[in-house]
Amino acid sequence: MDDLTPRVMALPEDNPLRVELEARIRGDLADVGRAVFERLNELDDRIDQLGADIEQLSGAEHIESEAYLESLSQLRYRYYEALIAFSNRRQSLGLPQLEVLKKLPQELFQYAEIQVGKVEFVGAAIRELQNRVKIRPDQTELVVALEELRIQRSRHIADLRIAIELMEQLNLDSTPYRTVALQQGNMVSLSLFDSGVFMGMVKDGWQRMRLSLVERAPDGVFRFLLFLVTLILFFWFARVVRRLTRKALDRSNLKVSNLFKDIMVSVSGGVVLILGLLMALSQMGISLGPMLAGLGVAGFIVGFALQDTLSNFASGAMILIYRPFDVDDFIEVSGATGFVKKMTLVSTTIATIDNQILVVPNNKIWGDVIKNVTAQRVRRVDLTFGISYSDDIPRTEAVLADVVSQHDKVLRSPEPVIKVHELGDSSVNFIVRPWVRTEDYWDVYWDLIRAVKLRFDDEGISIPFPQRDVHFYPAKSAAEAGQ
Incomplete structure (x- = not known):
């Protein structure tokens, strides 16, 4: 019928074949319309009878009857869908609209409102049960009831979508109902989403936020002020704890390094600040348990990623x-x-x-x-001086000892070491190793080098530079070689 009707209507109006076929199609459509009407009347009678009998049932029979009644209602609206398609075919043939369809918009709006009420009621019940499950997750009865409510909400949303589809076929405005289906559903459906639905969701969200602000603004302002006061108090308390920790470590008999003191002071203040932040967040009504659990998981991931740190x-x-x-x-x-x-x-x-x-x-x-380098209180200054092979070694030792002894920063104990260390290529090398306090190391080092050079000059002791003797043997002539 669906394929034949467009082809018949495409024939010329004065075509005898079209006239004959159109008459036959009108008769067939009339038979289809009567069959649909009869089926709808039967469904209405069964729904009314089952609705009357269901009140007398209980237990499993009551649940089964409710499910059967719901399926009959959905089937009824599927018949309405077929009836709408049937009416569109009638109008394409020039036949008037069915009388029953004139009452359908009102019935669809009423049905959609009922389903919206069911969806929102079940949604509120789900949210309440979710809060209770968070508090007592070991209660299996609550978990089972929550799952049953979710199934029930899905069924009501499916019924609401049936009404929305019928509204769209009748060119009725279904924007409010599509908004509810999107907000309460578990997934976003592109078939339900358009600019009108988006604006409706925005307006609804803004309305809820405005009402929430009006109702909770005084409590929110008070909690925010309490949050700030808590942070300020703990900042001040952290400074006090740092000072007390520093004084306690300075007065302690424990031999700890300054680095350890700095770290302990910093850690003590940081611990107090973290505790203050947690207490301030709790004053804002933020649950610390899930946040700490999330921080633990995040800490594991970050620790794995930052192994070098x-x-x-x-x-x-x-x-x-x-x-x-x-x-x-x-x-x-x-x-x-x-x-x-x-x-x-x-x-x-x-x-x-x-x-x-x-x-x-x-x-x-x-x-x-x-x-x-500076870990010890005293250090040894290592110096090397070279003299010529022609200079007097005992006299040089006496001069070096005198220069070292005259320096006021050289320690008398341990005693300085002045010895002939090696016979070099160009000089006789002396080592001079006095002991000094660590903070005087470079002063003594530079002073002794200068003093030894000046004293060697005064005593006529030379400091040789590297030199090499070259012996030249002239080549003999041929006559001299023959003799």
């Missing part, structure tokens, strides 16, 4: 425990040489002699040889 933390802890250096120590490590200015659990800041700042990761320091 965690290695720096571990190396920083080892440096604090074993204390290979302290603040203001002069160290050589990982190709960096200078004074230690600051250390965190991640890196160490070193200032070079020419005042450059180097930031070295702690795992580079702990995994390499650490040379602490």
Whole structure:
């Protein structure tokens, strides 16, 4: 019938074949219309009878009857869909619209309103059950009831979509109902989405947000002020804790490094600030349990991704425990040489002699040889002086000993060492090794070099430069070679 009707209507109006076929199609459509009407009347009678009998049932029979009644209602609206298609064919043949379709829009609006009410009621019940399940997740009865409500909501949304489809076939405005179907459904359907639905969702969201702000604005302002006050108090408390920690470590008899003191002061203040932030968030009504659980999972992921950084933390802890250096120590490590200015659990800041700042990761320091130049209170100055082979060795020893003894920063104990060290290619080399305080090392080093040079000049002791003797043998002539 669907294929034949357009072909018949495409024939010329004065074509005898069209006239004959059109008459037959009109008769067939009339028979189809009567069959649909009869079927609708039967469904109405069955729905009314079942609705009357269902009140007397209970238990499983009641549930089965409700499901059967729901299926009959859906079938009824499917017949309406077929009836709409049938009416469109009648109108294409010039026949008037069916009388029953004139009452259908009102019935569809009423049915859609009922389904919207069911969907919103079940949605509110689902939200309430979800909150209870979060509080008591071990209650299987709540979980089962929640799943049943979700199934029931899906069924009501499916019924609402049937009404929406029929409305669209009758060119009725179904925007409010599509908005509800999108908001309450578990997935977005492109067939339900358009500009009108989008604007309806925006207006509905704005209305809910405005009502929520009006109702909760005083509590929100109070909680925000309480949040700020809590943060300010804990900032002040963190400063107090840092000062108390610093004083306690300074007065303690424990031999801890300045680096350890700095780290402990920083950690104590940080712990207080974190506690303050958590308490402030709790005042805002934010649940800390899920947030801490999320932070734990995020911490595991971040820790796996930042293995090198965690290695720096571990190396920083080892440096604090074993204390290979302290603040203001002069160290050589990982190709960096200078004074230690600051250390965190991640890196160490070193200032070079020419005042450059180097930031070295702690795992580079702990995994390499650490040379602490200023770790000891005294150091030995190693100097080497060379004299000519023609100079007097005992006299040179006496001159060097006199120069060293006259310097006021050279320690008397341990005693300086002045010895003939080696016989070089061009000179006899003396080693001069006095002991000084660590902070006087470079002053003594430079002073002794200058003083020895001046004293050698006064005493006539030469400091030879590298030299080489070259012996030249002239070549003999041929006559001399023959003799």
